[in-house]
Amino acid sequence: MAEAVAKTNGSDSPRPLQRSGSISQASDSSQTAQEFISSQLQLEADAREALPYQFDSCTRPLGPLRQLLFSCLTCNPPPEDPSAPYKPAGVCYSCSISCHGEHNLVELFNKRDFVCDCGTTRLPETSPCTLRINETTSQKGNLHSEKAAEANRYNQNFRNRFCGCSENYDAHSEKGTMFQCLGLGTAEEGGCGEDWWHAECIVGLPRGWYKKGLATKIKPETNGSTTTALEPIVEAETNGDANGISGDNAEMEDQFEEDPPLPPGFPQEDDFEAFICYKCVEAFPWIKRYAGTEGFLPAVLHQNSSESATTEGAIPPAKVEEPTESPPTESRKRKASPDLEDEPTDSSIKRQRSTSNPPPATSDLNATNFTANNTAAISPTCTYTTLPTPPTSTLSLFLTEDFRQHLCRCPTHFPLLVPHPGLLDEEENYEPPISENGSEAGGGSGTASLYDRGEAALNNMDRVRALEGVMAYNHVKDKVKDFLKPYADSGKMVGAEDIKKYFEGLRGDADALKEMRNRVNESEGAVGGDGRREQGGY
16 A cells, blocks of 8 residues: 655654745735825825926027036946047936936036037937927927037036046045036136036045045244145054054044045135136136135145245145044035935035026126126226235135125226126026926926826827727726725725736636646645645555
């Protein structure tokens, strides 16, 4: 007679029969219909908070704007060699989401007089603009190969390189504050093109100068007409630590890991409103004479040339025994964003006035554009000739909030200001219209609710296909409603197995799936309810 043998798992006790995918198990992670709807509404509300602006309109038709820009490294990857030829491109806020939403993007923040490059020859045909009307097809989307705006100016930021150190920006590892230059000159003119700078690079110190036991020594200079300069940074004495870091310095390194301190000689963040980097100052040296005058802090010298400073108006770096932490200012910090979909941050050293209407073009500014009551009005009195002799060393300028009131506007020197809109007046940043409510008409695609987006998709369909889709939707909706009604009435949780079985029946394949399961069970032999298998005799 055949002997019944129980299958075991290495012990004397029989292995219990596993109940996989049962209703009771599935219900542990299930939701009621109301809970699911509420969670979806919360997700949509969170998305509207992270992306507050509508993104259904490209800014290219508006012409040159000072606007938030992005560089798409997926469509237009830069070469590894920073000196290699490269055709950069920038896209507006709306296109960064609607056309490049799943791509690797670099946020460049606001740049002036820029026309969106999406759908132009600066990007491949495989990355068309989905927001503008294609004149060939008279349909929205699939627009590419348009002529790019010739007046656009690009700098290294479009390669994801920033600052005088030209480092790649990594939002996940970058710490501390970066400052955006007012940008007197473009890269072609020798300026920086509104680049973002590390504080230590502005004064000529290496990155991470405060780490690994580095100490700053100050050369003692007491002559009132000679600046006090930084000596080269040297390794601090150690207490015998194997890694060469003293205990005090190691503690400092941990303290400043998340928010590095400002370097010695760098002004406190609350003391200035804007800054002009040494590249732009060297490109337009006439502005050096303003260093240390009203509206301007004393010049901050670049360490490589600080030995030759021979004038008043240069700031002596403060003596530093230990770097002191400077409290971060949100509007001046180029924050790391874990996701591109984060809310856009303030893009200049201080947040500029914003408007949903395009600001006037700045390229046509001239002296006759301004009236006597304008802050940029021409003054008959010349104050430039009374300014002190300019420093001969390489320096950066830091400007207070009222610096524009102290710039010379006489007929002789006013033309020096005209090419630089940031010196004439506070610039306006274009911002797309706010998406107040996703359910309201006119909300941007993606900012509306799922229902509204589905309705918008139907409106863009062929009429016959749209009617067929609506009929199919209503049919399924009625079926699902009838299925869910008993659960809603009783408050019973809907399990994953319930949904699975229902849609199997709705598709008409429930019998076929049941038969397939039976065949599988038969092929494995007769299985008892307690998990024992019958073993054949001899």
